[in-house]
Amino acid sequence: MWVAVFLCATLFACQPSSDGDSRKTLYYFTWSDYVGPELLEEFERQTGSKVVVDTFSSNEELLAKLQSGASGYDVTVPSDFMVSVMLKQGLLAELDPARIPNARQLARGLEKLPVDPDHRYSVPYLWGTVGIGYDSSVIQTPPDSWAVLWDERYKGRISMLNDQREVFGAVLRSMGQSMNTRDPAIIEAAKAKLLRQKPLVKTYSSDHFDQLLASGEVVLAHGWGGPVARAMTLKPSIRYVVPKEGATIWADCLVIPKTSRNKELALQFINYLLDREVAARTSERLLFASANREARTLVKASVRDNPAVYPDEAALGHLEWMVDVGDALRLYDRAWTELKMK
Amino acid sequence: MRGKSEGWLLAASLGNLLFLYLPIAVLIAYSFNAAKLAATWQGFSLDWYRLLTQDHALAAALRNSLLIATVSTAIAVLLGVGAAIGLERLPWRRRAWLDGAFLLPLVMPEIVMGVSLLLLFVLFSMPLGLPTVMVGHAAFNVPVVMVLVRTRLRKLDPHLEEAARDLGATPWQALRRVTLPLLQPAIVGAALLAFTVSFDDFVVTFFTAGPGATTLPLKVYSMIKTGISPEINALSTLLVLASMGLVALSLVVQRVYEK
Amino acid sequence: MNSSQSRTDARQAAWLLTPSLVWMGLFFVLPLLIVLLISFASRGTYGGVEWIFTLANYRDLADPLYLWIYLRSVALALATTGLCLCLGFPLAYYIARAPARRQGIWLMLVLIPFWTNFLVRTYAWMNVLRVDGLLNALLTNAGLTSRPIEILYTDTAVLIGLVYGYLPFMVLPLYAAIERIDRSLIESARDLYAPGRAVFTRVIVPLAKPGIMAGCLLVFIPSLGAYITPDMLGGARSMMIGNFIQHEYLVVRDWPLGSAASLVLMAMVLAGSWWYQRAGGVRPL
Numbered sequence: 001m002w003v004a005v006f007l008c009a010t011l012f013a014c015q016p017s018s019d020g021d022s023r024k025t026l027y028y029f030t031w032s033d034y035v036g037p038e039l040l041e042e043f044e045r046q047t048g049s050k051v052v053v054d055t056f057s058s059n060e061e062l063l064a065k066l067q068s069g070a071s072g073y074d075v076t077v078p079s080d081f082m083v084s085v086m087l088k089q090g091l092l093a094e095l096d097p098a099r100i101p102n103a104r105q106l107a108r109g110l111e112k113l114p115v116d117p118d119h120r121y122s123v124p125y126l127w128g129t130v131g132i133g134y135d136s137s138v139i140q141t142p143p144d145s146w147a148v149l150w151d152e153r154y155k156g157r158i159s160m161l162n163d164q165r166e167v168f169g170a171v172l173r174s175m176g177q178s179m180n181t182r183d184p185a186i187i188e189a190a191k192a193k194l195l196r197q198k199p200l201v202k203t204y205s206s207d208h209f210d211q212l213l214a215s216g217e218v219v220l221a222h223g224w225g226g227p228v229a230r231a232m233t234l235k236p237s238i239r240y241v242v243p244k245e246g247a248t249i250w251a252d253c254l255v256i257p258k259t260s261r262n263k264e265l266a267l268q269f270i271n272y273l274l275d276r277e278v279a280a281r282t283s284e285r286l287l288f289a290s291a292n293r294e295a296r297t298l299v300k301a302s303v304r305d306n307p308a309v310y311p312d313e314a315a316l317g318h319l320e321w322m323v324d325v326g327d328a329l330r331l332y333d334r335a336w337t338e339l340k341m342k
Numbered sequence: 343m344r345g346k347s348e349g350w351l352l353a354a355s356l357g358n359l360l361f362l363y364l365p366i367a368v369l370i371a372y373s374f375n376a377a378k379l380a381a382t383w384q385g386f387s388l389d390w391y392r393l394l395t396q397d398h399a400l401a402a403a404l405r406n407s408l409l410i411a412t413v414s415t416a417i418a419v420l421l422g423v424g425a426a427i428g429l430e431r432l433p434w435r436r437r438a439w440l441d442g443a444f445l446l447p448l449v450m451p452e453i454v455m456g457v458s459l460l461l462l463f464v465l466f467s468m469p470l471g472l473p474t475v476m477v478g479h480a481a482f483n484v485p486v487v488m489v490l491v492r493t494r495l496r497k498l499d500p501h502l503e504e505a506a507r508d509l510g511a512t513p514w515q516a517l518r519r520v521t522l523p524l525l526q527p528a529i530v531g532a533a534l535l536a537f538t539v540s541f542d543d544f545v546v547t548f549f550t551a552g553p554g555a556t557t558l559p560l561k562v563y564s565m566i567k568t569g570i571s572p573e574i575n576a577l578s579t580l581l582v583l584a585s586m587g588l589v590a591l592s593l594v595v596q597r598v599y600e601k
Numbered sequence: 602m603n604s605s606q607s608r609t610d611a612r613q614a615a616w617l618l619t620p621s622l623v624w625m626g627l628f629f630v631l632p633l634l635i636v637l638l639i640s641f642a643s644r645g646t647y648g649g650v651e652w653i654f655t656l657a658n659y660r661d662l663a664d665p666l667y668l669w670i671y672l673r674s675v676a677l678a679l680a681t682t683g684l685c686l687c688l689g690f691p692l693a694y695y696i697a698r699a700p701a702r703r704q705g706i707w708l709m710l711v712l713i714p715f716w717t718n719f720l721v722r723t724y725a726w727m728n729v730l731r732v733d734g735l736l737n738a739l740l741t742n743a744g745l746t747s748r749p750i751e752i753l754y755t756d757t758a759v760l761i762g763l764v765y766g767y768l769p770f771m772v773l774p775l776y777a778a779i780e781r782i783d784r785s786l787i788e789s790a791r792d793l794y795a796p797g798r799a800v801f802t803r804v805i806v807p808l809a810k811p812g813i814m815a816g817c818l819l820v821f822i823p824s825l826g827a828y829i830t831p832d833m834l835g836g837a838r839s840m841m842i843g844n845f846i847q848h849e850y851l852v853v854r855d856w857p858l859g860s861a862a863s864l865v866l867m868a869m870v871l872a873g874s875w876w877y878q879r880a881g882g883v884r885p886l
Contacts, residue, residue, distance in 0.1 A: 451826025
């Protein structure tokens, strides 16, 4: 027994330098498919620091973790509407624009970002659309409407995002409504339509619908463009479409939580991520559109011309930004719970 | 008729074993499959194992898991052995409910334990991180240690310690020189079990982990959710082999002690 | 031992017990009390807690939607228990009647999968049950189906996963109980020309009852609170109480409601254990 005590004492003594060296460790909390180790290694080399990455797979999970006292994260990446929620809760630290010169070159389409327009607390990092990935070898006529996700012919081969706002966004747009509606009656109707769809849905997944598409487990997947682009590399017959009724345009923004212990390093990191070379490589590696306008010119043509990654101009017209709905969120919460539980 | 039912029993038993081992065998087989999407066999390959060694985040997660398991096991053993001896020797008549109270964590669903710890840390503004995970693991391992040590304690000859006391030893000396050495195999066994339970834990860790506290099960979970399958197969194979190794180790240790 | 010795013994026992009591009190009892407390509080707009006393959470739980989740979980847990019993009994019986040397090996074989990481084992089943996984490959090759059957992300998959995970919990107590049955009783039943089935139902099963009850309890309770299995094999469709609680805490962030749900689950678990003790179950120690 004394051996055990001794062992643990020594292990405690040589505990990794995470406590002593906090000046030089950056805690990055990001989406599970935003991680590219090579991209971080260069930052580690340049600044002599260490980057520790934890991941989440939904905005709600991020908020829950931050609210529960997971303090100590230096940089995190909420979606645009979540930024406004976090602002209202006082969770964000103010950014020093002088330290992030790379943030100035914003891509076209991002100027109308409704949240934090002066970028005092957040800087757009990656952006894109939400649409439908489909297997063109199974679905002969290219779909152009959300209605295809309600098509009985593909029963059990459809996947939807496991994301409350996105799923409601899709059904609301399919009903011709705004995805930011606060009207209880409309939300009820939307929920009813989703419940009608549920028997056709194989799974609600935000993480691996690209794998499901590529393996043929589903032939229609509601999802962000990036993962669909990944599925395309695995299965060339996969295509992406932004439905004509409209869909979400989103921008994930880099923010610094107030409880960060390393604001200097965090600002450096943000600036690094937005550097046009780094941004271009990020874009190629993760298959998401970079918010840095100049990065687009440096990106490989195959990525640049892929509408799943870089939305094309025509689509920009009928896209809608998701906005915080305040108190009405409880209606969505309740409806989403009901959808999942039935 | 005896023969027929014997045959049927054997078949059922073998069927059960097949059921138990098939998925694991499949996993191990696929980990050597060169194909990315595991359906068809496309040749033998060690690529996925190689990828594992290059994954820094995985190495960090492994380090975290080992650290947490070691520290929480040490705490659990210290507390659990004390609890076992204390409970067994307590001359209090109504200690039955104390017994039950210690067994409660074993019955409690992990998710309730996880969320309750989360709420505790939030309410007292304790930042989530490695220490919070260790605390949680120690908490659910104390009953584990206690049960195992107590079982062994009951089988000990009570006269031995009595004899020591009659020869002038204080209770603490008797404890240290007589009881604890006799309990050693049980303590070691309990420590190994607690270590394994802590190392494998997911649910409680999920709720109490903070920045930089990602453990191996958490990492595996996020890998599975993201669907990067081939590496997971390799990692899973390694974990399976490690577990079997630990079991073998604990068996050997117990054999050695019993000699 | 004289009385002063026993007094100091009692003191030592108390000293030994206290640290663990403090630890468990702090990190087990106190958190549960907090959960109880919060279950009577209200939810803030964006999540979190507002300290306004209310019974609404428990009232909400009585809503058919949520009751349905509990019902489903109980049903799944019962099904798991039943299947484990059917599958595990032959195995336990066979091991109990095997020669003593081989018993150890068999038990080890049953336990080894249990020692491996639960996540890994569940993932292994995801692999097997996928549309392009082993099960479908076997069925298609054997010509039994023309189209792949879609088991993954259904209740069936969750059931398989649960049975798989908790089968050892059923086999071990059953084995212990059957092993203790006096062979001569079975022999004499046979000698009295009792048909095989009667021997089974009238002799073996009643004598194995403590083991059956222990096994059922050890399977039912964890299955009720299962989280990982329905999460991974259910595809975010097949929700059990565990998923619901997680959903309330980490997605909807309605901590009061989540706390109320947790307490109801705890109550169900405790009720089950208490009933088991009352019915004269064998002590787990």
